[in-house]
Amino acid sequence: MTLVRAIFFLASILLVAGTSMAAKPTIDSASIDDLIKQAGTEIVTAPEKASDTLSRLAGLKENFTEAQKNRFFLLRAATLGFKGMHKERVELVQSVIEQIHEPLYKVRFLSQLSSGFTNLGEYEKALEAMNQSMLILPKLTNIEAKVDTLQAAINVLNSLHAYDEALVYADRMLALATASESSATHCLALGDQVEINFLRGERQRARAVLPDAIRVCDAANKNSYSLLLNTLACIDLIDSGNYLQGKGAAITLLQDFSKLNQSSDYGTQLQEALARAYLHTGNLEQAERYGLQAYQKAKAGNAIQLMEKTAETMASIKRAQGQYLNSLEYFETALVLKNRVLDDLLHKNLAFQRVKFDTQDKANQLNLLEQKNKILAVERELEKKNNQNLVLLIALVLVIVFVLGIWLMRALQQKNQFRQFSQTDGLTQAANRMHFISFANEAFKMRTGSVSVILFDMDLFKNINDTHGHGTGDWVLKAVSETVKTHLRKVDLFGRLGGEEFGICMPDSSQASALQLAERCRMAIAMIDTEPSGHIFSLSASFGVATVDGNGLSNFDETLEAADKALYRSKAEGRNCVNVFRQAS
Helix, strand or coil: CHHHHHHHHHHHHHHHHHHCCCCCCCHHHHHHHHHHHHHHHHHHHCHHHHHHHHHHHHCCHHHCCHHHHHHHHHHHHHHHHHCCCHHHHHHHHHHHHHHCCCHHHHHHHHHHHHHHHHHHCCHHHHHHHHHHHHHHHHHCCCHHHHHHHHHHHHHHHHHCCCHHHHHHHHHHHHHHHHHHCCHHHHHHHHHHHHHHHHHCCCHHHHHHHHHHHHHHHHHCCCHHHHHHHHHHHHHHHHHCCCHHHHHHHHHHHHHHHHHHCCCCHHHHHHHHHHHHHHHHCCCHHHHHHHHHHHHHHHHHCCCHHHHHHHHHHHHHHHHHCCCHHHHHHHHHHHHHHHHHHHHHHHHHHHHHHHHHHHHHHHHHHHHHHHHHHHHHHHHHHHHHHCCHHHHHHHHHHHHHHHHHHHHHHHHHHHHHHHHHHHHECCCCCCECHHHHHHHHHHHHHHCCCCCEEEEEEECCHHHHHHHHCHHHHHHHHHHHHHHHHCCCCCCCEEEEEECCEEEEEECCCCHHHHHHHHHHHHHHHHCCCCHHHCCCCCCCEEEEEEECCCCCCCCHHHHHHHHHHHHHHHHHCCCCCEEECCCCC
């Protein structure tokens, strides 16, 4: 929760300004402390005034105590972050952090550093700063400083889509809140758990925590936190298809955002969800109004992921209005943005994996060194006592442990290989028919909203085999599979159902989302370069889409059959197109 984190972090800085204040031997020192407090308050309530106050403080630097100097630079770094001047923010922190030795301040400067590097896209440096702060965490006694350190780590990990690791730190924060009986920390920890579970696609877990999180934040008078949690709940309502209830809640929440923070990304997400709700309920004028507002805000804030999502929504709205040219423009914009998002995600994943590998490698080296030291100690003891029997016993134990370890490792490898072979198509590495049907049946049983099934069949595939040989045909199937996989969500399952026929199961997916995915896959298949196969020829596929919604479908078998009918309609209409199943009236 970006806004919550910023407010909480600044509130902690203010607490440091108030609680770590030394005795005031002179009036000048007291005045400086008052100005530092004032600047901290202004960053939260009136950021435009904070710069003036900090400029006044800059003229008094010669009179600063060590603690005042640290607080001053922290406030300057936070102000630069609020202004989006992250390069200057990082340079400022780097110029002073080597002189900071007090753990309470060291972690705060490291938090500013990791946040600045994250915003600059220098993810490895952000993770390194985060890891440094986590090493200092055990030395901290101030609970607010501990919370800041954990929250900064969660922010970095969320930005890198490392949600499992972020959830570990959220759990640690919750344990900290329980031990300290801090209602504010309890609110923040539960809020993080809700958001992280939504981000990682665990909607049921997020919903389970959400009521408690709102109750705790309301009881703690953390109105801004409650607003953001209610916003996540409202967006989830709309995503689940509860459009009427979601619309009412969204309008009220947007009014609250206008009073608190009109530029919040959460407000933009809420406007986009409201636009979709109006679209699905047929009010295209209001859908366009909120969709355009969300798109413009995302564009102004250079929020690429939000720009992509709002552009897709605007494409759907324009298509519903019959403005197909405008719809196509928004759709093309969304595709360009999606590629940028995917490139950035790849960059983040590589950075995270490199740092994770380096960290693990260092840990392994330390463990290895520790093990070597233990072995040396044992050897010295054995030499001292000249106990040959003990030497033999240790050697025997090591051999047994080694053999058992190898056996266990091979058993686990064989088990994993068997599971993979039993679920995977050997040629395309997609799910095989049995696993696809089992997964889809389970998804339909556990569904809380719409579930979509996409079937597609390669056009004139027999001609490829007959003309260029079965080896080329196999190459086509593998190339198509690799291409389609790049367009899927993490929760979607892609499977080969037989021959040149494939299927996609999309849990929690509307018909519109499934149609968009099918169109993207169709265009991507048509753009495959066949030259690496040794032959040049064109590829195309015909698609059928069916969704459990108002079309009279209730289970997977019916939906699969409906998608198959839509697929055959695509074949009948000339191939290389997408058809959506609709119940005949």
